[in-house]
Amino acid sequence: MFGKNNKKPLPSKSKEELPYVKAGMSFKAWREKFGGKHKWRTIRWSVLLGINGLFILSFMFDLSMLEGSLSGSRLVGFYLMDPFNTLQQLVISFYTGHWVHLTMNFVIGASTIFIFYFLMGGRTFCSWVCPYHFLAEWGEKLHNYFVKKKKIKEHTYNRYLRYLFWVGFLLLAFLTRNLVFEDINPVGILSRAMIYGPGLILLWILILITFEIVYSKRFWCRYVCPIGTTWSMVGNLSPFGVKFDLDKCAHCRDCQTVCLVPHELWFVEKGKATSQRHDVGSDCTRCGLCIDICPGNALSYTIKGWDKIL
């Protein structure tokens, strides 16, 4: 979670050990030939649009497949609950002593989704399901374009701000006895707008995305969203993730430029890796952008422990 690392780094690789030299190519030709694929992005966007589309179709044609919205839903009769809503309600219930809403469906919904995303890697939700992530990815492209053209400057903040917001929103829920975060949650707002029809509240989404485009890249996902923070905590011990092979890495750092959470890829920098293999930490959304862009296939999906057995 905090990316702490006290081990000594391995010595840097010699020139002969770099993958493009081994392949007998120049770095530029090698990178152009093998890098920049879109395999996982295509799969991921299909899944994301598919899930959100299923929500929309279920309401439109009364399909009973995936009902509700991303705040709480029912998958073929089986309840699923948003984890941060669950936490907020628990916190408020401690205060009011009104436990009536802890129904069986609530418990089933909260624990099912917890177990599912624990297995799938926590923040997998962000890049594979969250509609705001999809929107923000396009915003990021625009933002990068403006930065490249030197129209705007990049503004970054400390990523631990998320934990402050996480505690802060829970505290607000406790103090106001209200699901405060749900009122401004772009995930819920977008999900509801898509399924049940748009409303004036979409102005808030517009403000957010504009801020991300013109001021700070991926501001909400990186520094604020407590849902992502919750999933990042859940994903700490997840078996599913992205692994890194030092052997195949040319230290081009292309992966860091596409990554939402580049600090999790600290080991791709020259002379930083402490072992031949690294697992990407829990802030990783398992989006696969780094896997797609890596020319040497140094990054790949893995189930921790599984490849050791094989």
Added chain:
Amino acid sequence: MEHFDLSRRKFLKSSAVAVGALVAVGAGVGYLQKITAEKRINQKFLRPPGSIDEKDFIYACIKCGLCIQICPVHAIKFAGIKEGLAYGTPYIDVREQACDLSCDSIQCVETCPTAALYFVPFKNAGEKAIEQYDKTHKVDENYNPFPVQIRAMKENVKMGVAKVNEHTCLAALGKGFRGTPRGDDFKGINRTPDGSSAKATPLKDKVYNRKICNLCVTECPMGETAIVLDKHTGADGTEKFLPKVLDGCVGCGVCVMVCPTREPSIIVEPVKS
């Protein structure tokens, strides 16, 4: 060390901004909730059946939309930011589409994952009714406790109470009604009280012809336990009529939806909690 100090200062600075933002959001939302909770009591919107006390409802509801999705007549809607309710909470605007109680099991309450719409009282009422029914009908050939159960559950819905405006009510003015009550482009649907057709009938397809208007009485899904047309003789010897709301009224709002006057002559006042 200098670098560390710089990044720490930056972190503290952005933290201060974050805390400020949180306080602003909290204060704003808290204030809005306070005024809307007070306002809701006096406005035309109803919460769906089985909703718990408003101050608990506001946090028990996670705004998932399952109740909206499951309602067969789409009576329940999401509050936008201009409805004056907490954003994203469900409400029923009975004038546009009333909850006609034609469903099989008050599904909106049953489906609520967080019991903001609390199902236990409905379940108990239904079970109690079956128990009563069993005592007398156990050996009956046509044993079927289901209608009794669903009737008991529907009696347990208490969204509000209807109130007649004597000054504009057609019956009170001694007038009849002929035609479709809400015009040809009205979108609301209504399949009570007979419920004979499986599909909901749009109100615009129904034609009435009454000497004395009594649509609210005949269309009421709860029947004569909720509303009757009261007939009495006035001081000058003429017959006077007035719909009379009884204890059985659950506030479903069908009467409001079918009322043919421009402004509804009958309204539902939300239950005060």
